[in-house]
Amino acid sequence: MSTPNTVTEQLTAAGQAIEHDSFAVIDREVESHAYTAQQWPIVRRMIHANADFDFNGLTDFHPEAVTRGLQAVLGRSTRVVADVEMICVGLSKPRLAHFGISTHQFISDEDVIARAKQEGTTRAVQAMRKAHAQGLLEGAIIAIGNAPTALIEVVRLIREEGLRPALVVGMPVGFVSALESKDLMAEETATPWIVIRGRKGGSTLVVAAIHALLGLAEAQELNRP
Numbered sequence: 001m002s003t004p005n006t007v008t009e010q011l012t013a014a015g016q017a018i019e020h021d022s023f024a025v026i027d028r029e030v031e032s033h034a035y036t037a038q039q040w041p042i043v044r045r046m047i048h049a050n051a052d053f054d055f056n057g058l059t060d061f062h063p064e065a066v067t068r069g070l071q072a073v074l075g076r077s078t079r080v081v082a083d084v085e086m087i088c089v090g091l092s093k094p095r096l097a098h099f100g101i102s103t104h105q106f107i108s109d110e111d112v113i114a115r116a117k118q119e120g121t122t123r124a125v126q127a128m129r130k131a132h133a134q135g136l137l138e139g140a141i142i143a144i145g146n147a148p149t150a151l152i153e154v155v156r157l158i159r160e161e162g163l164r165p166a167l168v169v170g171m172p173v174g175f176v177s178a179l180e181s182k183d184l185m186a187e188e189t190a191t192p193w194i195v196i197r198g199r200k201g202g203s204t205l206v207v208a209a210i211h212a213l214l215g216l217a218e219a220q221e222l223n224r225p
Contacts, residue, residue, distance in 0.1 A: 035061075036066075042213065065193060065194050073217040076100035082142075087206050144171065146203055151181040171196045173200060173202040
């Protein structure tokens with residue numbers, strides 16, 4: 001499916017054709033879905049990233065997730081704060097730069113490691129606490145694809161310390177607390193979220209979801225009078 005986008009497209013005509021043809025295959029093979037016109041491009045890109053049609057159904061959205069995410073992106077002053085470096089590396093720098101988005105992650109910082117050892121927590125928990133202490137989480141897109149404990153900590157910060165991110169993309173993968181952490185996030189009504197129900201997830205899917213959001217933002221930008 002062709003789009004008017006330029007910044008959030010593949011850089012070559014051949015690459016664009018392959019990606020659009022892949023999306024067309026997904027659209028044909030998905031018999032039905034319950035997503036809105038703005039939600040489906042996000043789910044479709046996640047399916048494209050893993051060739052896994054289970055994300056049609058496993059992916060769940062807060063009612064305001066896409067709207068609030070687009071507002072943050074188009075505001076050109078937001079941040080992506082990730083639980084792991086892989087997300088920051090996977091996001092397209094030109095696409096982020098177009099919207100003035102910076103990325104942050106602290107998982108390997110020496111002070112984060114030291115505090116995790118001292119307090120008997122995970123690095124992911126301490127990384128989220130460090131980001132919050134620096135004021136980076138407020139109004140940000142929080143991107144979690146690896147560590148359930150990071151998502152649980154974000155929920156705690158929302159409930160106990162009044163944190164209000166623009167959007168939480170919560171897709172940690174795994175067998176210990178992954179399912180539970182996403183269900184916990186999905187209980188929140190004031191903070192928009194996109195989650196994958198169950199054990200599946202991963203940083204690749206977070207990147208795909210954010211890239212899709214950037215694509216929607218550019219399309220909205222280009223369609224403005």
